[in-house]
Amino acid sequence: xxxxxxxxxxxxxxxxxxxxxxxxxxxxRIGSGEAxxxxxxxxxxxxxxxxxxxxxxxxxxxxxxxxxxESDGAFxxxxxxxxxxxxxxxxxxxxxxxxxxxxxxxxxxxNRKVRKALDGGLKVILCVGETLEQRQQGVTEDIVTxxxxxxxxxxxxVSRVVIAYEPVWAIGTGKTATSQQAQEVHASIRETVRxxxxxxxxxxxxxxxxxxVKPANAAELFAMPDIDGGLIGGxxxxxxxxxxxxxxxx
Ligand code: PEP
Numbered sequence: 603x604x605x606x607x608x609x610x611x612x613x614x615x616x617x618x619x620x621x622x623x624x625x626x627x628x629x630x631r632i633g634s635g636e637a638x639x640x641x642x643x644x645x646x647x648x649x650x651x652x653x654x655x656x657x658x659x660x661x662x663x664x665x666x667x668x669x670x671x672e673s674d675g676a677f678x679x680x681x682x683x684x685x686x687x688x689x690x691x692x693x694x695x696x697x698x699x700x701x702x703x704x705x706x707x708x709x710x711x712x713n714r715k716v717r718k719a720l721d722g723g724l725k726v727i728l729c730v731g732e733t734l735e736q737r738q739q740g741v742t743e744d745i746v747t748x749x750x751x752x753x754x755x756x757x758x759x760v761s762r763v764v765i766a767y768e769p770v771w772a773i774g775t776g777k778t779a780t781s782q783q784a785q786e787v788h789a790s791i792r793e794t795v796r797x798x799x800x801x802x803x804x805x806x807x808x809x810x811x812x813x814x815v816k817p818a819n820a821a822e823l824f825a826m827p828d829i830d831g832g833l834i835g836g837x838x839x840x841x842x843x844x845x846x847x848x849x850x851x852x
Contacts, residue, residue: 606831609642610838621649627841638852654690671714683722709752734771772813788828817846
């Protein structure tokens, strides 16, 4: 039986003080993060340490939004897996469409990051999803399958991986995939995981949906058989909305 996982991706929002305030509001009201649903928040790098102190004992998972694929060295502006762990992170979001779109991350780069993060002991949320143009061309399944295959290439153990299906056209646009549209892609992702890692790994793999999830649509999406929670952008910046979404996943 898979446990739903709901993670808030705060993107490039909140100062340290604002992040601490938001994390406190969430931690106070959510109680034990483990009850029925795994819960995580991904603040900006500079807030990780302070937010880590707030969520410390709450069971809420502290996640980063990115990491580098090398261990350390002359990579100005980058952040390593070891730095994230020292800051209290247990998880990292990789391959987000904004990283792919604005920062040129290819499947090969994402794969290097995935392997480095897993080798370093972190959990990974691997984001995949098609653009509007790709959906209109009817190549959604091809694109997503390739992202999953190339993103997880060379990984032996996927037990610390969660996949987030995030159609690019639904991120931050207010347009959500219908629960049927999302379910179709989630089922095909699970099939790809089965082909790559076998029956048991596929049955256990959590596949989150992301793309304009809100309190009003969360329950319907999470009720689908292959949707195991959500990666939440905009709505995770309001404690009330994020908590309502977590409640829908519990
Ligand atoms: C995201 O960026 O991961 C996301 C799903 O954003 P939003 O919920 O704002 O669409």
